Amino acid sequence: MLYISMKIKLTIALLFAFGLSQLHAQTKPAVKAHSKTPAVSASSIANGQKVYTQYCLSCHQVDGGGVPNMNPPLSKTSYVNGDKTRLIKVVLNGFMQPVEIDGESYSNNMPPHNFLKDQEIADVLTYIRNSFKNKGTAITVAQVKKTRASAKK
DSSP states (O other): OHHHHHHHHHHHHHHHHHHHHHHHHHTSOSSOTTOSSOOOOHHHHHHHHHHHHHHTHHHHOTTSOOBTTTBOOOSSOHHHHSOHHHHHHHHHHOBOSOEEETTEEEOSOBOOOTTSOHHHHHHHHHHHTTSTTOOOOOOOHHHHHHHHHHHHO
């Protein structure tokens, strides 16, 4: 009887220890704190999707495919996946002339969206850079602030 009791206690102790190790493994941060690339947060994606739905969807479409010869697609383009400052400037300043992106021409004007808060711009661009088959790093509020400030000079 004592042997069975010890065996049960040992089993419970092992299960408890295993459970704690699994809990610890699940609570580890996804990105190390010393990482130089900004982590993409779920809240930024969710907030960015809301901004996209309200301000971008009508021209760039639900799937980010745009409208041929009018509004450029947002899937795997050099503008979306390239220079972050250039992308931020597009949102802040818009496009008032035809533009060529990856060999295709687009002629529909894009109005400036400089009325959006820095956080909204960071979120919507992070959403775009992580949707429509894109896998980009996050755009930060600090990057938007810096770009907005340099445009005012």
